[in-house]
Structure formats: structure tokens, C-alpha cells
Amino acid sequence: MRCPRRWRAGRREMITVWGRRSSGNVQKVLWALTELGLGFERKVVGGQFGGGDDPAYRAMNPNGLVPVLQDGDVTLFESDAIVRHLARTRGMGTLQPADPAHAARADMWTCWAATTLFPAINPLFLGLVRTPRAAQDVAALKPAVAPLAERIGVLDRALAGRDFLCGATFSFGEIAPAIFARRALGLPFGAPAAPNVAAWLGRLADRPGFARWVDVPMGGCLEEWTAHEKALG
Ligand SMILES: N[C@@H](CCC(=O)N[C@@H](CS)C(=O)NCC(=O)O)C(=O)O
Structure with a gap:
């Protein structure tokens, strides 16, 4: 089983994570990205830093919660869905079990x-x-x-x-x-x-x-x- 062509090595999408590091749900995404050796940019949002109610943020996550992941033109909320997306697209056989x-x-x-x-x-x-x-x-x-x-x-x-x-x-x-x-x-x-x-x-x-x-x-x-x-x- 291979990762989808769009995300295979050589074609690097720009990855951005929105979220404060104190959040367990944000930590899931950051840990998964590090397991996969993927570079990313992080924007600090949530908790004492605010930003969850900004209209531009709500357009990405209507719940106003962290994390959000932007992977090229794919924007996702829900930490477990984000981790699974990263595993399926970049980690087939490792983060995403082949069995x-x-x-x-x-x-x-x-x-x-x-x-x-x-x-x-x-x-x-x-x-x-x-x-x-x-x-x-x-x-x-x-x-x-x-x-x-x-x-x-x-x-x-x-x-x-x-x-x-x-x-x-x-x-x-x-x-x-x-x-x-x-x-x-x-x-x-x-x-x-x-x-x-x-x-x-x-x-x-x-x-x-x-x-x-x-x-x-x-x-x-x-x-x-x-x-x-x-x-x-
Ligand atoms: N089910 C969501 C829950 C997201 C959530 O509750 N995030 C919390 C942090 S763990 C949040 O955004 N709290 C408000 C804030 O940080 O401003 C997920 O797994 O992503």
C-alpha cells in the first residue's frame, strides 16, 4: 500500500498548524508531524492567546477550537481526523499500519x-x-x-x-x-x-x-x- 500520489515524497505541500502547545489535541498533531519528519509552520492560537473567534479562524474551524491543520489546499479541524490524514497521506506502513x-x-x-x-x-x-x-x-x-x-x-x-x-x-x-x-x-x-x-x-x-x-x-x-x-x- 502506498501513500496517495499527491503527497508522495518529492511533492511537499505547505503545512500550517494553528494551536497552543499546552493543548493535548494540538500535541497529537505536532507529535504526528514529528514522527513523519514533516516541516511545518505553527501559529499560536487558543487559550490565553485568543484568536479562535476571529472570522478568518472561524472560516477554517467554525467551532473556534484548536487545532486546525492546513495541508496545501486541504483545511481540517478535529485532532484525530488530522492525525489520521497525516498518517494516511505520509505514513503508510509506519504511522498508518499496513496490517x-x-x-x-x-x-x-x-x-x-x-x-x-x-x-x-x-x-x-x-x-x-x-x-x-x-x-x-x-x-x-x-x-x-x-x-x-x-x-x-x-x-x-x-x-x-x-x-x-x-x-x-x-x-x-x-x-x-x-x-x-x-x-x-x-x-x-x-x-x-x-x-x-x-x-x-x-x-x-x-x-x-x-x-x-x-x-x-x-x-x-x-x-x-x-x-x-x-x-x-
Ligand atoms: N474534538 C476536538 C476538540 C478541540 C478542543 O476542545 N480544543 C480545545 C483545546 S484542547 C480548545 O480549542 N479550547 C479553547 C481554546 O484553546 O481557546 C479535537 O479533537 O480537535
Whole structure:
């Protein structure tokens, strides 16, 4: 299986990413681009930097959210769709598994990260990392701890005895679960214990795309988050 002719080596489309580095969804795209060795330009949008409501931005993403990818004349929003587009067009046999079963598992775990893992992390993430230290109500967040532990437990068991979640080699299917699992294990309260997940994240940390874009500080309260976001751009 080959990448579509339009995107094969030798024909380089101009790639632009819109998004702040603190966003897990933006990190997915930046990690995928680095895995593929693709050059790109990044424009800082979102969070404290604003820009999501500009009419020109809304024309690219009517939701006003980050990330957006422009790949030649193709403009996309939705981080998982962007990662899959990059994998299909430039990573056939690497980021995009050639084996249909491996590709199906990559799709499965990408969907799981968005629909099952992310919603379990978000109450704790918002209530701690995105809340001023003085306003954090740890007691009110306690009910969110067990559901997150249960979902990270699913991931931990899936990783038992395996180097990668979806197949024998790295593929796009590792990206979304890893970014959100890292966020879960880094929470200042309610972080689940998950030795297989921790070991997997440790292995992924050797990959330049993870080290450069994902392994960044998150902080434990809004004040720290805002400072890190500002420094990251
Ligand atoms: N399902 C979308 C979600 C996008 C989203 O919620 N992005 C957040 C950042 S992670 C955002 O744009 N927040 C507003 C902002 O940064 O201004 C995707 O995966 O791209």
C-alpha cells in the first residue's frame, strides 16, 4: 500500500498548524508531524492567546477550537481526523499500519481515548489544573477518582506484556491514548496507579515527537497552568 500520489515524497505541500502547545489535541498533531519528519509552520492560537473567534479562524474551524491543520489546499479541524490524514497521506506502513487488524486497533484506541478516557479525566483536570489553587475543592472531586482509575485500569491491562498498545510497532493509535494517559498520571490528586501505562509512557518518551511536544509541564493549578501555557506558546 502506498501513500496517495499527491503527497508522495518529492511533492511537499505547505503545512500550517494553528494551536497552543499546552493543548493535548494540538500535541497529537505536532507529535504526528514529528514522527513523519514533516516541516511545518505553527501559529499560536487558543487559550490565553485568543484568536479562535476571529472570522478568518472561524472560516477554517467554525467551532473556534484548536487545532486546525492546513495541508496545501486541504483545511481540517478535529485532532484525530488530522492525525489520521497525516498518517494516511505520509505514513503508510509506519504511522498508518499496513496490517488492517493493526489499523483497526489504532482506530479503536483513538476512539476510546476521545470518548471514554478523556471524559473521565476532564472533571479532575478542570477542577485541579484549570482552577486557581485557593478555589480547588478536592472533596467535591473525589467521586471522579474511581471512574478514572477504572478506565486507566483498562489501558493498563491492555498494555500488559506489550511494548505498544495497538500492534508490534508504533502507529498513530498510540498517540491519543498516550497524551491523555500522561495527563491522568500527572494529576496532582486522584492520579491512578498504572505500572504498565507508566512503563509505556517511559518508552514513548524516547521518541522525539513525544519528548518535544508532549513531555511538557502542566502544573497543578490554574496559576501554574497559565504560566506554563504562556512559556510554551
Ligand atoms: N474534538 C476536538 C476538540 C478541540 C478542543 O476542545 N480544543 C480545545 C483545546 S484542547 C480548545 O480549542 N479550547 C479553547 C481554546 O484553546 O481557546 C479535537 O479533537 O480537535
